[in-house]
Amino acid sequence: MKIYATLLLVFLIPVRLIAQQRPTTRPVVHLRTVIDLTHTLNANTPTYEETKEPTYRVNTVATLGKDHYFAREICLPEHFGTHLDAPAHFAKGQWTVDQIPPERLMTRLIVVDETAKVENNSDYQLSAADITNWEKLHGPIPAKAVVVLRTGWETRWNSAKDYRNPDAKGVMHFPGFGMDAAKLLVEGRKVYGLGIDTLSIDYGPSPDFPVHQYSLAHGLYHLENVANLPSVPANGALVIVAPMKLEGGSGAPVRILAIVQ
Amino acid sequence: MKIYATLLLVFLIPVRLIAQQRPTTRPVVHLRTVIDLTHTLNANTPTYEETKEPTYRVNTVATLGKDHYFAREICLPEHFGTHLDAPAHFAKGQWTVDQIPPERLMTRLIVVDETAKVENNSDYQLSAADITNWEKLHGPIPAKAVVVLRTGWETRWNSAKDYRNPDAKGVMHFPGFGMDAAKLLVEGRKVYGLGIDTLSIDYGPSPDFPVHQYSLAHGLYHLENVANLPSVPANGALVIVAPMKLEGGSGAPVRILAIVQ
Numbered sequence: 001m002k003i004y005a006t007l008l009l010v011f012l013i014p015v016r017l018i019a020q021q022r023p024t025t026r027p028v029v030h031l032r033t034v035i036d037l038t039h040t041l042n043a044n045t046p047t048y049e050e051t052k053e054p055t056y057r058v059n060t061v062a063t064l065g066k067d068h069y070f071a072r073e074i075c076l077p078e079h080f081g082t083h084l085d086a087p088a089h090f091a092k093g094q095w096t097v098d099q100i101p102p103e104r105l106m107t108r109l110i111v112v113d114e115t116a117k118v119e120n121n122s123d124y125q126l127s128a129a130d131i132t133n134w135e136k137l138h139g140p141i142p143a144k145a146v147v148v149l150r151t152g153w154e155t156r157w158n159s160a161k162d163y164r165n166p167d168a169k170g171v172m173h174f175p176g177f178g179m180d181a182a183k184l185l186v187e188g189r190k191v192y193g194l195g196i197d198t199l200s201i202d203y204g205p206s207p208d209f210p211v212h213q214y215s216l217a218h219g220l221y222h223l224e225n226v227a228n229l230p231s232v233p234a235n236g237a238l239v240i241v242a243p244m245k246l247e248g249g250s251g252a253p254v255r256i257l258a259i260v261q
Numbered sequence: 262m263k264i265y266a267t268l269l270l271v272f273l274i275p276v277r278l279i280a281q282q283r284p285t286t287r288p289v290v291h292l293r294t295v296i297d298l299t300h301t302l303n304a305n306t307p308t309y310e311e312t313k314e315p316t317y318r319v320n321t322v323a324t325l326g327k328d329h330y331f332a333r334e335i336c337l338p339e340h341f342g343t344h345l346d347a348p349a350h351f352a353k354g355q356w357t358v359d360q361i362p363p364e365r366l367m368t369r370l371i372v373v374d375e376t377a378k379v380e381n382n383s384d385y386q387l388s389a390a391d392i393t394n395w396e397k398l399h400g401p402i403p404a405k406a407v408v409v410l411r412t413g414w415e416t417r418w419n420s421a422k423d424y425r426n427p428d429a430k431g432v433m434h435f436p437g438f439g440m441d442a443a444k445l446l447v448e449g450r451k452v453y454g455l456g457i458d459t460l461s462i463d464y465g466p467s468p469d470f471p472v473h474q475y476s477l478a479h480g481l482y483h484l485e486n487v488a489n490l491p492s493v494p495a496n497g498a499l500v501i502v503a504p505m506k507l508e509g510g511s512g513a514p515v516r517i518l519a520i521v522q
Contacts (some may be wrong), residue, residue, distance in 0.1 A: 034363040042508035069510040075336040102295040139404050242503030242516035247303035250331040255503035
């Protein structure tokens with residue numbers, strides 16, 4: 001119930017009428033607008049791995065003209081499009097995607113915008129200093145939040161080549177979380193999840209995914225290829241993280257909805 | 262914004278401290294508990310169609326032991342497990358699953374429990390009188406709600422045979438919405454969606470799916486194989502409907518989360 005107490009405190013702040021009343025144990029969220037933070041899934045979706053065969057395949061099994069209804073079958077990787085990495089993606093014995101407790105799927109959304117730094121450095125890694133600087137501007141990052149790094153990379157989404165951004169040796173270049181930022185958020189701020197608008201929480205050139213190794217082993221989930229971050233505030237939104245409930249899944253496509261004040 | 266005004270009014274009622282203050286245009290929802298209304302997807306999931314080949318296929322493409330990470334690929338029908346039927350499933354020119362506006366994915370949840378009638382009649386069809394009787398007990402069904410019929414069928418989920426419940430001729434027998442109930446909800450109550458804890462909004466023996474034909478053509482969505490309905494109240498919960506965002510999809514597996522007062 002602590003998460004709701006946190007929500008109560010935070011979401012009350014901008015509402016003066018309510019803020020004037022005595023504290024209550026009932027959590028309160030002020031809805032205004034629902035923002036979809038999810039890319040639409042299709043065959044042009046950029047993927048981390050380059051494969052010879054398409055990883056997203058659609059088979060139409062019934063049509064309105066012939067069958068009087070329309071239906072399809074879909075094949076896709078668990079880590080496709082806007083998706084969630086379950087802790088079990090890298091960490092033995094940790095939650096698979098279906099095992100993540102529902103109360104971790106609805107929480108506060110924190111957006112750290114480092115677009116300006118990324119413009120000068122495609123390999124930028126979020127630092128612990130970036131986190132503490134954010135807190136100076138916006139207040140402390142609450143426990144159990146989901147912290148999403150906004151890098152501006154979404155503008156490349158419609159070109160898999162630009163989004164993957166490989167060099168002549170095939171090494172990809174895009175920004176990610178640095179280990180010191182991850183450690184501060186996991187151990188110092190006790191957040192539930194990390195998210196980013198690129199293909200990976202670890203930056204593009206990473207050979208060994210240290211942030212994946214570390215934070216998934218600590219029971220966090222990751223959100224990758226998050227969309228539409230310019231539409232949500234740095235602080236104050238609520239996020240709904242709704243992955244497909246695949247039994248034993250290492251992850252899954254996820255629908256992410258934000259409620260903005 | 263009208264939906265939020267409705268939420269404001271409804272969710273304020275049980276909170277006396279807040280109810281005493283002057284009306285405000287800011288919508289307020291009081292969170293308490295997140296309830297997952299979604300079945301876990303696996304190869305034992307009952308399906309409407311009987312097929313020779315399995316409709317749910319999993320291919321493990323990387324393991325912790327060999328690859329230092331765990332990942333899989335999934336193949337499944339759009340209408341599998343707890344899923345959403347988009348209007349385009351039956352109606353030409355209507356929204357595909359990715360086109361449903363996000364504001365329709367977070368709304369009020371109404372649960373109509375007809376478990377007792379279904380115990381005596383597996384082919385029970387919800388009637389308009391059932392809806393008006395519900396309203397006598399719980400108040401008017403608000404516009405833009407999602408109305409879910411609870412039939413008790415979920416107890417059969419772990420046996421595809423019992424859940425499909427075919428007779429000697431292969432005709433399935435399970436309850437559904439009657440046309441008069443659907444017409445009252447669509448045209449009289451202007452709801453956003455219909456849901457049920459069986460394989461289909463139309464009852465099992467239906468040869469031509471009149472409720473699908475009618476309500477999907479009116480732009481509603483359907484939720485089928487909804488889980489865990491005994492855990493949510495008849496009135497007063499908020500529902501998050503989060504389908505996989507498949508471009509051009511006739512429907513998709515959906516994560517359904519309820520926020521209960």
